[in-house]
Amino acid sequence: MTSMEVTKTKEEILEHLRDYVAYTLTSAKGLYREPYSYGPMRLMDSLEKALSLLQEAGIKDENLDQVLSSIRKERWRAMTDKEGFAQAIDTSILELVNLSIDSKKKEECI
Amino acid sequence: MEVIDVIKSRRSTRSFEQRPLPNEVIQDIESAILSSPSGSNAQESHFVVVQDQSQIHLIKRFAPGLSGNPAAIVVLCSNGTAALEQGGIDTSEVLRFVNLGIAASYIILAAHSNGVGNCPVRSFHGPSIKRILELPNNVDPELLISLGYSDTPPRPKTSKEKQEVISHDKYGSN
Numbered sequence: 001m002t003s004m005e006v007t008k009t010k011e012e013i014l015e016h017l018r019d020y021v022a023y024t025l026t027s028a029k030g031l032y033r034e035p036y037s038y039g040p041m042r043l044m045d046s047l048e049k050a051l052s053l054l055q056e057a058g059i060k061d062e063n064l065d066q067v068l069s070s071i072r073k074e075r076w077r078a079m080t081d082k083e084g085f086a087q088a089i090d091t092s093i094l095e096l097v098n099l100s101i102d103s104k105k106k107e108e109c110i
Numbered sequence: 111m112e113v114i115d116v117i118k119s120r121r122s123t124r125s126f127e128q129r130p131l132p133n134e135v136i137q138d139i140e141s142a143i144l145s146s147p148s149g150s151n152a153q154e155s156h157f158v159v160v161q162d163q164s165q166i167h168l169i170k171r172f173a174p175g176l177s178g179n180p181a182a183i184v185v186l187c188s189n190g191t192a193a194l195e196q197g198g199i200d201t202s203e204v205l206r207f208v209n210l211g212i213a214a215s216y217i218i219l220a221a222h223s224n225g226v227g228n229c230p231v232r233s234f235h236g237p238s239i240k241r242i243l244e245l246p247n248n249v250d251p252e253l254l255i256s257l258g259y260s261d262t263p264p265r266p267k268t269s270k271e272k273q274e275v276i277s278h279d280k281y282g283s284n
Binding site for chain 1: 172234265
């Protein structure tokens with residue numbers, strides 16, 4: 001994880017934070033009546049918005065870009081190829097497992 | 111473009127260029143709305159054309175299904191009271207939504223015939239949109255249509271096989 005220069009003003013970040021909170025809340029309400037496949041799609045979008053917010057606030061983990069690359073590449077499949085999209089999520093989860101194990105090993109070496 | 115070519119070539123657009131729509135396009139959208147038929151000619155629906163960017167931002171905030179940054183949004187609203195008064199029970203219970211569906215088709219085809227991308231959206235929080243647009247009690251938002259110039263090429267359309275969707279003379283007969 002790296003600290004980056006903050007390029008947005010506090011007010012701009014707060015506005016995006018409100019966008020993010022509204023997106024998550026309205027998605028949660030909408031999902032009671034929407035197709036179940038919207039759930040994974042909205043969660044992924046919510047995750048991207050959270051990462052984008054953190055980046056605006058100066059926090060970014062380059063390794064997560066690698067972890068999420070599979071989902072980002074297959075994002076368009078979310079509605080048309082649910083199995084394909086689920087597989088992309090699996091790939092990202094396993095990437096995250098590998099990243100977590102590597103981090104643990106590094107900590108143990110220190 | 112011929113009408114049938116407009117119908118066959120339209121795709122949903124979810125990513126837009128940052129440029130406003132000319133007045134002529136908005137006028138065509140308005141004409142499409144006013145030309146769309148309604149059961150019993152009740153004309154009970156209402157349409158809010160939003161171009162103010164701060165209003166669009168607010169609507170987007172409470173509409174998870176609305177992707178990209180559209181130049182305009184048409185909010186298609188039903189009016190239960192007017193539907194009952196002008197069209198009776200059937201219009202109140204069913205036809206008012208059918209009428210909005212027909213109007214939506216007119217709007218997206220009018221937009222596409224002008225080279226304007228569009229996408230109908232139902233994933234939004236109704237009470238929030240109602241408050242943002244200051245809709246009266248008996249008027250409810252039922253569908254949003256985002257409008258703007260597409261910044262990405264359209265994806266190929268995936269359709270079911272013709273015989274799955276269309277029968278001739280009797281159900282299941284092709």
